Amino acid sequence: MRTFRTALLTAAAAGLALTALAPAPAAAAPAPAPVPPKFLSAGQLPASLTPWTAGPVRQGAPQEGSVCTAGIAPAAGTRHRDFRTELDTGARQTITVATTTARARKLAADLRTALETCLDRMKEQDPGLEGEAFHHGRIDVEEGAYLYSIDTSYPEVGSTDIGLYSVGRDGRAVTVVEWGQMGELDGAPLEGFRKTTRTAVAKLY
Template identity: 40%
Template sequence: MLQGLAAAIALVLTAPGFLGAADLPPHANSPWHAGKVTKGLPEAAPFCLEGVLPANGSWHRRFGTDLDTGAVQISVRTSSDSAAARLTRSLERRVAACAGDWLREHPDGEASSKDYGTLPVEEGAHVYGVHTSVPESEPGVHLFGIGRDGSTVTVVQWGQMGDLSDAPVPAFKKTTTTAVNRLDP
């Protein structure tokens, strides 16, 4: 009993495996730079995911290029496989509704989304894209990879200026698969 409890505590105190800069979709004009893996949530929640990710059990890592492209990976160790499945469904619902929610807050803007489907990795992963634009501003495109391995959930959010046609979907699917495969250190 005590040995099992000690193993569970050690798991919560250690970060799950994370992506490296080379795992992100290649950028045509700049290398990726990776921040350090940090306990807790990032200061600013990723676009579309405000208020959904729990701080408890969370770890994150930010990525950036020298230009306009950025990404963040957030992984959450939950209390059980069923809690992880609930969190995954919550994240997927939020991203699937993001374009519509954004338009309600920005009625003068444009937004669209695309479901790029599921990936056969561990307990599964799903990739989505969201495009937003307001008049007299640059459009933005975001890709989201959401997946889980047992009781650990990860979400990778990638973004840059552009629209859905500018998104590196096949490369991002590989990134998402790698992220889920690395969860178990």
């Protein structure tokens, strides 16, 4: 019995020694952080008489401007970037990464509705405002993009402004691109903005 017990203790000690010598399993590597969607560069905006300058990418939804779509996109998961020229022309791109594809699809639909009803809402708030709004069709890129224009004027003071807008989606990422300057739709770079929108959506991922 003593011999049997000694053999067991010896075997157990040997097993512990082997366990101690065995390399510890490597810790699981942390999952890589998801790559954020990419923004437009200044050179990808519609051609202008003076060069575009790109501002920094900022976290959250824009705090001012973006009159038509304000309050639609959540602050969480949203970033934006402003662009400007030396003339009275500006642009903005906003990107929101939704938590699910279904929520991204709904966000894109809500943004489109906000753009389609924007002029009527602006007129309700300012009865002296006149204007026209147009939907310029769908752009076939990723899950699709939609192009709009809103032409506004104040006849009493003779001022006119034109804004071009688009909403596009790639998976969970939704982007809004805005462009505006003084003038009318006839003088706006509609085809250039269409190209910019296509680039913006294709560039997300």
